[in-house]
Amino acid sequence: MPIIVKDYSWRQTDSAVIIRVPCSKELSRNVDFITSNCYIKVNIWKPPPPRAPGSIQIKFSPRVFPTPTRESMAVEEEEWLCKQAEARRVAGFEDSDLSLEEKDPMWLKEKGDSFFKLGNYHGAIAAYTHGIKLSGKMPALYSNRASAHIALGNFFKAAEDASMALELTTPHTASNALARARCHSKRGAALWKLGLLDKGLVELCAARDLLKIHDKSNCDLGSLENDIESIKLKMKKCGSEESNEEDLSLING
Structure with missing residues (x-):
């Protein structure tokens, strides 16, 4: 001016x-x-007034991997994602395929049970696992997943699931005695397969005692008695030696 x-x-x-x-x-x-x-x-000369403050929103493209995108790794990453998607389809369970009604823990339990009966143990585990994510307080989801793990030879995970199912099956009543017996039998079988014969024997005896008190006519009681005698005989014959070649009868639920 x-x-x-x-x-x-x-x-x-x-x-x-x-x-x-x-x-x-x-x-x-x-x-x-x-x-x-x-x-x-x-x-x-007078300087212009400062500009009005504002905000800029930046949106990033969705990315599965935690590392920054690299063009040299694009092909390998895409192959890995395709293999993962194919593995989920082979397992018979994929969350993105479920409707809102199907994202129900009880529906997922029934879905897992149907997979288990068909011998699709990976699919059963996937269904039970997703049900646990939605509702981690259902003992049947852990107990049934333990059966699927035993069928696949994942005995350590089976013992963990059976233990969690027992913790959630409270209070101890006559109405849940059969469910607790199943959990004890599954944990006993898993521990026996892991070489812990004495601990496995304790669990199988607990399952047998529950059935004797609450369900004497249960058809699995005889199988449990035979399994207990087999373990006692093996412990007596082999001492602390382990054997993973024999199969125990399991109470699957």
Whole structure:
């Protein structure tokens, strides 16, 4: 903004002419002077006001892998994703294929049971596992998954699931005695297969005792008695030696 200033003073030295102009509240770097024989022209430059603040939203493409995207790895990553999707389809259970009604723990338990009966143990485990994610307080999901793990030889996981099912089956009543017997039998079978004969024997005896008290006519009682005698005989004959070649009768539920 140019203004004309007439009230100024000046003095001259041997090397310069010093001019004093009243420009209050203005920074010297923002003031330009143009002189003539009659006046001094002053240009005052004022910076623009700061811009209004704003926000920028940045959306990233969805990515499965935790590492940054690399073009050199794109083909390998795509192959891995395809293999994973195919494995889920082979297992017979894929969450993205389920409707809202099908995402129900009870429906998933029944789905897992049907997979188990067909011998699709991987599919059964997938269904039970997803049901547990939705509702981790259903003992039947853990107990039935233990049966699937035993069928696949995953005895350590079977023992863990049977133990969790027992913890959730509370309080101990006559109505859940059969369910507790099944859990004890599955945990006993898993421990026996892991070489822990004494601990497995304890679990099988617990299952037998529950059946004797609450369900004497149960058809699995005889199988349990035979399994218990077999383990006792093996412990007596082999001491602490392990044998993983024989199969125990399991109470599957």
